[in-house]
Amino acid sequence: MYNFEFEKPSTVADAVAALAGDEAQALGGGQTLIPTMKQRLASPSKLVSLSGIAEMQGVQREGASLTVGGAVSHADVAAQATDYPALAEMAGHIGDPAVRNRGTIGGSLANNDPSADYPAAALASAATVVTNAREIAADDYFQGMFDTALEDGEIITGVKFSVPQAANYQKFVQPASRFALVGVFVAKHADGVRVAVTGASEEGVFRWSEAEAALDADFSADAIAGLTLDPSDMIGDLHGTKEYRAHLVGVMTKRAVAAAA
Template identity: 65%
Template sequence: MYAFDIERPTRLTDAVKLLSDATDSQPLGGGQTLIPALKARLAAPERLVCLSAVDEIKGICTADDGALCIGGGTCHADVAAGAGAYPALASLAANIGDPAVRNRGTIGGSLANNDPSSCYPAAVLGSGATVVTTNRKIAADDFFEGMFTTSLEEGEIITEVRFPVPEKANYQKFEQPASRFALVGVFVAKYADGVRVAVTGASEDGVFRWSEAEAALSSDFSAGAVEGLSLSGDGMISDMHGSGDYRAHLVGVMTRRAVAAAG
């Protein structure tokens, strides 16, 4: 590690002010992605603005339009316990990492860092959710811009994520045993106007929608509808845990399992 300052505001307005200072500052949620990045020198801010004491961005509620609203500072364990209106999302949160990770990591931090193997990006993109920040509302399709990259601007904080609740949904992931990150994870959600399929862990460009599977499942929501569909291994992550072709194959397997479980 290296020397840096840390601030721990208790109000959102104070956090925004600290991040807008001339000092090179970065928000810190639960630290489950950022702290390892600091250790590896992949990030080196002069100051961290810890959001763990900002209670106004925590909690879960249901909006008048039926959307499930989750505060950006809400930890994974609380999502698992409190997102009963969206069972697939609660199940996803309950299977992130281990108890220590689930009680520290936050949904806002996970989305802001956009780790290519994290689970929440698949849920947000697969649900067509809206990411609410201190400045604006961002549609899921406009939020993710590539591996570790989002449309967030400097000093912008995720305050809430709004999930439209689908008719059916499920998330399936093939875990890397040591890290428990998703080697490949697929989130499938069926809405009245169609099906969304989001894939995490596989692509060098980060989370993405599998449009071919979406079209097939919108016509026939069954595991058989995606039988025979396949993705190319080109552009997929290839490392010691699996080749690009292997990950492409797993996308199909996990999609069929998610559809079967949701149905």
């Protein structure tokens, strides 16, 4: 690890100011960033910790939406998002206890790892990513592997989830990392079903629109029985071929629908 400056502001405004310098980097729970720095693959000149900002904490229900502060840990979402059980269940199965106690929702969404769980939850929930500067719809937020709509220095202060009528997340884990080899979050909203897939695509998290259309007509596992995905866009690596991932998306979608229905 290279030397760096460290700041721990107590307000979003101070954090934004601290991030203004060159090569400053926001630090959530550090579950990706710190190991990367230890391997000397990242060398921010300054880390700005977001863990001391009270306004980025808390899980609140407001009508049909659930707002999770950007610095809330996975463990806290698992324990506190009781109004959105599928989200709480998903958060309770990220990584291991150490990861869940340190890692944050804002950190996960800002990193947008192609195998992370939160991007699927946010996309399927038609979530709104709230930053210090604006609100970004999930459909506009995820822009490919490790790529998001965030500008330099922009901080995710919270995430507003639309609590669906029914939802479920199914994860098939990669055996070594236990990240999602394929993860599918299915959410049935009043205005339609959303199916978000993580782990599978070279483009990062995506919505499976054919499945959504079929499930809009009939929210049952049978409704998507004949659907297939084009393997050519899928990730192929030592843990699974493109064809296998495309197949698993179908299996996990069916299981999520069956569990949610």
